[in-house]
Amino acid sequence: MSEGIIQADQPPELTGESPDLFSKFDDFIAMRQSVLDTGIEDPFNLVMEKVLSPTRAICNGRETILLGTYNYMGMTFDPDVIEAGKQALTDFGSGTTGSRVLNGTYQGHRECEDALREFYAMDHAMVFSTGYQANLGIISTIAGKGDYVVLDIDSHASIWDGCALGNAEVVPFKHNDVAALEKRLKRIPAGAGKLVVLEGVYSMLGDVAPLKEMVRICKENGAMVLVDEAHSMGFIGEHGRGVCEDQGVIDDVDFIIGTFSKSVGTVGGFCVSNHPKFEIMRLVCRPYVFTASLPPSVVATAATSIRKLMHGSNKRAHLWENSRNLHAGLRELGFSLGTPEAQSAIIAVIMPDLEKGATMWEALLKEGLYVNLARPPATPANMTLLRCSLCAEHSEEEVATILQIFERAGKAVGII
8 A cells, every 4th residue: 555545444543634733722712702792992903003102102093092001111202212223223234134142243232231231230231132032041041950940820921931941840839929939949859959030020910029038038048039120120129120129139139131122112131140150141042042133223222221211210200100190090980900009110900801801991992092901811810900001201191181081981881
């Protein structure tokens, strides 16, 4: 019999049709379709036809207040940042077409890393092409087979994926639970490598980690500590260095991960460290070695933005004012919020379920306000929430308008 022809005596499972590899997504497809069947606009397919400022855009044909962009410090339209990008585009072209270890290190990449070292007052800085890639690369490289990664159960997807890529033993603990962290650490076999991964601000609820107590416990148990400060860099702490600085443990952590796509206002990721052997990461970290480097215009905007954030105390103060005012106003209107008080620039408004959340999201959009609709499995405890991300460029009047829109939409939908 010719090769490739199935013989009659082969098992039946070998003669049937191959399963559809997309079938694993059927539940998610059905959930999405059930939302769209209500007739609302697709909350995950918003189009910004024109961006007017850090706080305003034309979205689906309407002028809209932006309250879901992570543009915490409003640097995307800073004149100096834009000019730096234009000049780099003129001087160095549109891209590097190479990895950092080959032809992909331009002068701008070094200047960007210099700015990070100065911003954090640390010895080493390493820039990645995305923030996701920074977590993926650093975690998977320093924690491998036989090592243990202890992490908060609500950790970002990039943290979980970094653990999976490195093939380390993963030990999760209850969210922000200091006692649970200590128990997990004490159960790890003696002599094993230990890395604890924490976040300064958790992106779904906007709550802050008790880093002071956690870092102390980590050091008492011989663990290295990595803190992701993606949602706190530029804003929290006296100099905007994040929750580590604010809680006085920045000199005790081994690695800080961050991103350029939030307070810095562009795209990219980084890791800073004082570890004396850190520079070897440039040769052994696969997501760094095997990825093209950021375009010159991007690192130029990032470096300029970072240096300006060093002197951003006034903007930080205004952002705190915005956050506290919005949180207090939403609470007074009767909305259920993710934290008892404003802890960061993120305010989560809890919805009863996905259908109500999607309806509320659309009602806000039609009133001229964009927020993020977040749903399981991205959210903790199967919650559906509307995630509000404030900006230092939001005026006091815009915050008042936002509250008015929430009140009208909330009453129309029956949330309040």
